[in-house]
Amino acid sequence: MAMMDAVALSEDDVVNGCVLGPHGYVYRPPPPSKQLTIEMQVSVTECRSWREVLSVVENLGDLFDFRNTSTAVHRVAKFSVEAGESKIAQNDSRFPRLLQLLRAKCKDLSAWGLSDASWGMAKMQCRDDEIFQRISLRAQEIVQDLDPQGLAIVAWSFATVGRKDEVLLQRIAEEARSKLDSFGVQNISNLVWANATLGLRADALHADLLRHSLARLDDFTTQELAIVNWAFTKLAYPVGDDWKAALRQRVLRLKEYAPSELSMIAWALAMRGDYDPDLLAYIARRSMELMRSFTGQNLATIIWAIATISYKDDPSIDEFLRMALGAIIARAGEFQPLNIALISWGLAKLSFKAEAAFEAMCDTAVQQIDYFAPQNLVQLLWACGTAGYKHESFLRAAARVAKRTIEQFSSQHQSNFLWACARLNFKEDVELLRVVATAAQRKMHEGSPQHLSNIAWAASQLGPQHFQECLVAVLNETSRRIKEFDPPSIMMLSDSLYEANFGGGEIMQVLRGQVQRMGNELYEIFTTGLPRGTRGLCGHQELTEYQRRLRNLGLTTFGYEHTTSLFQQLQLCEGQPWQVAEAMAMPGWTTNARRTTVARRYSLRLGSRSLEDPGTIFTSAFASAQEDAQADFIVVWLGQGKADSPSIGRAGRSGDAECRAILATHEMLKKVKEEEGFSDVSGTLAFHTSGVPCLSCVGVAAQFKRHYPKVSFCFTFMNRPLSEREESMTEASAVVPNVALAPKTPRRTRARTDTSRPPPSNGGGVSENYHPGYRTDVPRPPASNEGGMTENYHAGYRTDAFRPPPSNGGGGAVSSPLAGSRADAPRPPPSNGGGAWDNYRPVFR
16 A cells, blocks of 8 residues: 555546556556647547547547647637537536546646637636636746737636636736737737726736727727727726727727627716717617617616716607617516616616506516515616606515515615605505614614615605604614715705604704705805896806805705795795696696706786797706806806716706796897897796706796896796605615626637738627637626615616626626726626626627
């Protein structure tokens, strides 16, 4: 036994056919000659199916050297994936023999063999830990021998199987920087995709890759362009204005796109918060051409991107959404829960009236209800609540799942779930209300001020008697964290507790006192703080001080009841109001909730001239910041969306229907005054709008009243049963859509001297003989701020980090790319990102 131990067969002995004989004798066959290894290579390369390759491995494997082994791995992967039989091949009884050979030969692999072997293993999604550890060690030993394509393939392979080997990837990054001048655009796209998918920040390398990409942008195919842009976005790498401008020009010039490429470009645009109406409209037009070939993931990503950017007012976007509705209705049964959650969230965020689409998605959701993750379930419920669509079967199914899985809900999920139930008046399941209320108490400390105010508002609508202990917990938590509450949360919480008859105590006095102070401040701003004249007549300092004070309040609207009271104080409720039914019966009054509608009528007198308008309809439309600055009355930008700020492109408030109606009336009166030579205007003017006006429009109305003091101005509005803010579904650890288009994974051709690029295969992918495959996992769903009401919250679930690209473009569970370190974002390619999702696997076309 001691002698046998001394001469135990090594791994190489076993795979080479050595035999242990009596008395410890080891029979070792002579090594194969060079001619024999060439014959083995020919035997493998002449095979036309993976089964033939495995037969050769079974019969002649003990004669293989490292070249024959890596070629066999590559051919089995190539043939089995092409036939859609990768899993069958791995379950074949002969496949373990191939893995055994590869384990033994890893230490001898050449640069070429290393890329073949790693590519084949990744292509088949064969995650053998021992093999990948040995491939990593061998790659680090010979990293200097790897050419640009070899470096890119090895990195791509590790990313494709989700193996984050930081030591190896850092060595590849260092070596790649020294060889960048030899990198082709495909090599660049594969390498940056791999880093983004694994969430690896290598800023020095990425700076070099960005510089080379920018210099050679015209050489990129649509797929490579989409992947590189997606990857930089998912990594939250600052690409700069030069890249954005060059990318935009290149995208607009290219005409042939695959659906996944369009969705990745849209995802990246949304994740970076780039407000580019022309580019987004172009993506919408290209998407309409390809709608028949869109998957649920492609459709979800683009709708998510449009909603995230909050871009609404363009005919191309309208047309795309109308066409998308047809696809949603016809194919909802094919959608996965994540697709349904993203699409419904996007339509609700855009306030796009789509009852038939919601019906189709809810029908599908009922059938798949047990497969919904809590965040996806809440997203869909929030979307239904926001859109005002009540689907009884879905609500009952969601209630059943929520009661069973409520402990898996985060504080945000719980508050949004209750908010949606209240919005839809779903209160008959008392057991559900008490279960959620009890669970919310246990996680009250995790909730943001907005979530606490949502719970209080929901309790006031669903029946305070079911939430007594929960409301006590809300008050206690508010007392502890009152300094964290922003003005909208304070106002909503105060009003909700008051409506629930849950008052008293010091904290309620604090809340009501703060609301009162906000009201007093608004009254002062709209009276003594108003600019003393129209634009051009008031000083610059006076104008900017007015805008600063109004913006610093942190409110977009002041709520239905408070705004009504404010209008009375400002004398904006004089004269005969519109009857609601009369206004809504006017031709042009739109039921499309995406736009605010205003009905105007007046009976005015200017000198001897009478002016009559029995009724005119105005609707909201896009207006630029430049148009805001040109309006006679001072318009104030109050903030809109997660990434907007006064210094970047965004929708102006002068496009609001209320502002348009007031400014149009003012311009008409200016013209008549010039014609008649009189400045004294009297009479009555009435407006009725479809929602609570924003504070900028309240200020414009106050300026109009000051300018025309003898006009009886009656401004009425409808109350939308939403809180003043629209919460977009993002939580701190949200996952964004991750649209990860994995590169096609073909192997490079043997003829290295031929530098021409092979024609693309499979309708748009990279040529089968060129480079590693890209996953088509799509963007991740927008993260968890599903419900709620805050305009400044961002959409997109970032459960991992791809998506979006998705979010978050690649895979991985990363924190929201927009929130700082994006290395973890969602897919679409993301995860996130900005979006695809953690549970998505690469799709090979």
